[in-house]
Amino acid sequence: MPDILLLHGPNLNLLGTREPGIYGACTLEEINHSALSRCTAVGARLETLQSNSESELISRVQLSGTDGTRFIVINPAAFTHTSVALRDALAAVGLPFIEVHLSNVHAREPFRRQSFFSDLAQAVVCGLGPRGYETAVDVALEQIGFRGAPA
Numbered sequence: 001m002p003d004i005l006l007l008h009g010p011n012l013n014l015l016g017t018r019e020p021g022i023y024g025a026c027t028l029e030e031i032n033h034s035a036l037s038r039c040t041a042v043g044a045r046l047e048t049l050q051s052n053s054e055s056e057l058i059s060r061v062q063l064s065g066t067d068g069t070r071f072i073v074i075n076p077a078a079f080t081h082t083s084v085a086l087r088d089a090l091a092a093v094g095l096p097f098i099e100v101h102l103s104n105v106h107a108r109e110p111f112r113r114q115s116f117f118s119d120l121a122q123a124v125v126c127g128l129g130p131r132g133y134e135t136a137v138d139v140a141l142e143q144i145g146f147r148g149a150p151a
């Protein structure tokens with residue numbers, strides 16, 4: 001029963017070695033660790049999941065509708081531009097979520113400018129690298145009432 005569910009889409013398990021000129025040197029483990037520190041500092045529960053499988057992400061989002069999850073932070077990665085099904089899962093559970101991208105998707109290939117998530121998201125953070133996750137987690141903590149969330 002997490003307060004915040006942090007979801008990572010396909011290929012984000014490769015962060016650190018994957019196209020470092022675009023995605024930087026930070027690993028997914030480091031991103032998760034930073035998110036966990038921020039949550040534990042204020043007594044909030046965090047669950048993280050990375051999956052290369054659309055099905056697994058959809059199933060986890062569906063579960064978040066009944067397991068007490070209060071906020072979702074998600075980088076849908078390539079599913080951002082393709083997955084009506086993952087969008088529909090988020091719409092179905094109706095939890096607030098923030099969409100995060102490490103890179104500035106608007107400054108890349110035209111197909112990355114379309115997101116199936118942005119119009120449902122409470123906010124979209126892109127182009128800030130790992131700091132985007134920290135910002136999203138901090139805002140999520142504030143929104144669900146954990147005062148004194150780290151800046």
Ligand code: DQA
Binds near residue numbers: 077079100104112
């Ligand atoms: C990404 C951007 C997507 O276009 C891409 O498919 C990713 C990562 C980002 O974090 O910048 O896998 O979501």
